[in-house]
Amino acid sequence: MSTEMKIDTWLTDMDGVLVREGDAIPGAAEFLARLIEKDRNFLVLTNNSIFTQRDLSARLAHSGLQVPENRIWTSAIATGQFLNDQAPNASAFVIGEAGLTTALHEVGYTLTNTAPDFVVLGETRTYSFEAITTAIRLIEKGARFIATNPDATGPSPEGSLPATGSVAALITKATGVTPYFIGKPNPMMFRSAMNQIEAHSESTAMIGDRMDTDVIAGIEAGLETFLVLTGSTAKSEIERFPYRPKHVVNSIADIVDRI
Template identity: 55%
Template structure:
């Protein structure tokens, strides 16, 4: 008997736009649950804790446990813990990133930190960007949660972590190490969390440059949905293709 497929599902642009569920997404998650499929909501958004994200999804009509949510903030925290336990960091980010780092024993400082870590936030104070730039220029390693230059919201596209990382890189000449998608590190961590293998796993996302790329490089089946950043005419600009393209998750039958 074939094993049931496991699903790694991007959040923004796939399940929700801001706080609104994408039509058919609530029913799709329920089909996974009813069918006994394992799944993980895998998001590059580092702003929120899993509990925060659960509440956001719940307000949109989803029934998803925090243990089914894994963010680039958690991936970044796991990474620095594996590299330098109980270290310190200068952080530009929001609650999700600070909490994830604190939970693995990291402290926060702007004086001689072990890392500069950049994540998502609703505003990027210029004085913090200047401080990060000076620390990185002095030799402090630079980590960023995700390379997404923009992300969907209820009001349309807005700048994201990757755009600010590019600004700092341009100023310093130092590239960040991106922990989130499309780094396969995040996928391996997610698969270990689920105790699953790549050949039995499907990646569903709205971005060719992160979701589909990381799924391909991790050996997963990939499904691109057209409810987020990527539009049909953009697909041909990439040298790789998703396994399937659908209008939305409403069309996916597990």
């Protein structure tokens, strides 16, 4: 694939690319402004299932970044869409926050702990032993197990926090059942996002800060991939992986002129 391919649509990760611990990364505001100025198709993608699109738009605005609600695509929304496609108007027991429960309500799902069709695990800051126990027992009784994303930890100013993948591993250990993960690195997350904005893989790029989620999912979805070095992956770590991003840049600021 030519390095000078015409890119009509831009997908970008949020944490580590546009913001870091609540602060805008230099160049992010200019990147977003250029997308709007050039009337480019774009979406901000995140595995974070805690917040709704409105919540995330407001949080980004607080950091000085203007991203309309309809330009944000979360693993919670992708999960709701997947479940609606697989089993419309079914039921689920949910461990998660407003981003996930809202997404499931909007596709017509009933949230219940009585014989649900699915157990759906998302990210939350208040995992409860009682809820995890309920999830285990429902899965043992036949509920199908879905998780919004496989991230084992999440960032915070104080250090790492246990995330969806860690709790999923606990439930899997107890039940012997592995969940189907919807978010990155599942390329389904990208395909659902591109379908939402009628984009085509041949002219779409993905910008991310993680080799094991953003880059590999972008490659598997057939996208042009950019790795920025402002987040989780250091330049020295790239060689560990058996695949490569198409481009490695210091930060989002280095991509502004590509738009």
